Amino acid sequence: MMGPVDPALRDALAKQFPDVFAAEGDLDPNGVVVPAELHVALAKTLKESFGFTLYVSVIATNFPTSDGETYEVATVLRNPTTAQPFWWRVRLGADPQLATLYPLFAGADWQEREQFDLLGVNFVDHPDMRRLMLSEDWEGFPLRKSYAIDTPHTPWR
Amino acid sequence: MIPNPWLNGLVVGGAVLAVLMTLGALASWWERKFSARLQGRVGTTILGPWGILQPFADAAKMIQKEDLIPRDADRVLFYIAPLFPVTLVLGLAAVIPFAGYWADGVWHGAAMVADVDVGVLFVLALSGLMVFPLWMAGWASNNKYSLLAAMRAVAQGVSYEIPMVLAALVPVIASGKLSVTGVIAWQAEHGWIVARLPVVGFLAFVLFYLTSLAEANRIPFDIPEAESELVGGVITEYTGIKSGLFILSEYLHTLVASAVATGMFLGGGHVPGLAGLPIWAQVVISLAAMWFKTLALFVSIYWIRWSWYRFRSDQLMELCWRYLVPGGLGLVASTAVAVSLGWV
């Protein structure tokens, strides 16, 4: 799928984001790690210059470490002409904050809300950062590793 | 036929009431079997032969059911609203002659509860009143779906009243009579409206039929019910026998509307070749003919119901005001011209 990314795309991205993309060799098949401040800029470039206009998904993951917690937010886009997907990851600290992609992709509205709901990643400047799946008064974020699967909760009525 | 109007009302009225109520119940069974056959199913089979006793079991169940009233509902209106539709529909049936006979070269109506001089007016007035119970029920239920449905019902009822009146004016102008018996007698003498007034008569019949569908809230005009959008329409909050009365009134309305259309356009109980037979034979044959025509219309209404989709309310209004009302006016005008020129 991601495999070896199209060399032309890699080179073009390396010109615009020299610190992130190397001009030689394959990109990390797990997804290139992008600094949080370049997140929106990369999405904008991909959408407007490289035709990645189909918003596929956003995935947040919780990684407990010995000294606190880290989060990774992966974003997947797809080029509808070539059907080529492209994804990258952003590493965040214990208090995950990331700029929203809502102004670029209307679909980010619900997807980011879902990740906020389940993992507590706060998407800054999102117009409507509410829980999507769980009830408004739910305590905790279920998909964090620290959230035990048998955590008791009051039934929603 | 019975000279004393009181006695006549009691005997014929009782008979009409009994027949209509039974037919209304059987209609619900018949619709279930009919729709089942259309859809490759079997329908009711268990209670009685072909499941024919099912409607009576349904009625018994509905009477036993718990009577729920929503909180904050307008209790008085909520209680009395279900009484009106059935009453109004049965009132409609009072002026329809279900049979007839030739005497002294004139067609007389028979098997009718009351021979009202302005019968057509009475029919139109009563069907105009049908929106009130729906509005009462929708308002009193304290439910937004019911309220929306009531709004739709009133808009639809009031709008479709106009083309209905226009369509009914065609036989009235042609015959010069305002009583249903008079219209049928004229048709017996001169020929049925659908045939006597070529094209115009038939179009007026179609218009009357369509507007009757709308007045009786049948698909494609069943916007006020619209169960896939508005849950149950005005009867969302009604339980047990109250909702049963609404449902019964719909079957009765379809039956009676078919009977009215038969009387106004298809010659009522009149069939050719009756003159000269003994009166009792004429009455029996015309009674059968009347019911045959009525039930044929009734079947066609349900056939449409089970094979068509539903309009949206604004499309319904557009159909009425943009096409049916001008069309109805045109029909009335052409009938008037035809009559004044002596063509009819």
Added chain:
Amino acid sequence: MNLRQRDRINPHLDLDTVDAAADLMALNMGPQHPSTHGVLRIKLFLDGEVIIKAVPYPGYLHRGVEKLCERLTCVQLTPIFDKHDYVAPMTNEQALNIALERMLGVEVPRRARYMRTILAELQRLASHLLWLGTFTLDIGGTIGGGASLMMYTFREREPILDVFEMLTGARFHYNTHQVGGNRHDIPDGWAAAVKTCMDQLAARMPEYEEQCVTNSVFLMRTKGIGVIETPLALELGLTGPNLRASGVDLDLRRDAPFHAYDEIKVNVAVSNGCDTHARFEVRIAEMYESIRIVRELIDNVPEGPICSLKPVRTVNQIKLPEGKQMYTAIETPRGELGTWLIGGGAEKGACPYRLKIRPPSLHAMAALPYALVGHTVSDVVAVLGSLDPIMGEVDR
């Protein structure tokens, strides 16, 4: 009042800015409602019957599947995946198993790939038949013409489920895929049964199509309703028939082949209508195409093994490599069903560390605030039905 923002409907419209004279009524459609295809709640703000703002509330069917996935091993996950999209379980299983196979680098035997293709297309037919029935049910009424077509489509769906039962022993929730191939080999007489079923369906489909497209009320109710423009559809991440009805020629079966789709030709149906009727047209065309593909493949299933790994004996016999993560997607009847899989979870790597499911239905639901505004309450059911959401998949 300004309902639009950036040339499109503003889904976050501040109701205080709406003209006070409009006197809005808030109507909760659902979670208990006959036409919301499960338990969806849409809060509608109505001016008369016209929708000013629509706020969907998913989540009434949320079962915490992604949390569950972190506790179950890869072998145990397949039956769980059956239950997200309970209208198309076969393709759901395939989405999971393809993700696991790609991560492990396991090759699937050619026979199994052909079988999977046939199963996927049969499942697409079953799913679209159910969609057609419920869609017309919404437009035509539960007591009315719509119900008639629904009865027919459910009758046609039955033989497909029978064929699945012949193969797997289950009418639903099959659990017939495993990492490396399939679990059940083709029984005797299966191909003949599939062909009979396809012949029957191919003979009757034109009738069902005609019942809709020659019905003027159906056309009035669907044309121009629920328009989702192409750029918006892409931004929202609509996929599958919904995206193709918005004029984007993208089908993963053809453009990013999986199963045996690289060996056959798939004709992709695209419509530029962007409205409810376009989505109807695309799905109907897909059904004909699925019938064609099944007929083409059913006689050409190659001989050979159906699984490249040894059959499942213990629940933790498959271990995912740690630190590897990837996105995999296949085309299901509803669109792109993707999985973001991170290896190396509990049970020494037998469980995924994280498994995010990318449900096409959730993205389709996100289109509702845009597609509904300006239409009436009656159109809600038509638009919702045309997007073909399955709430089990939306909420997971």
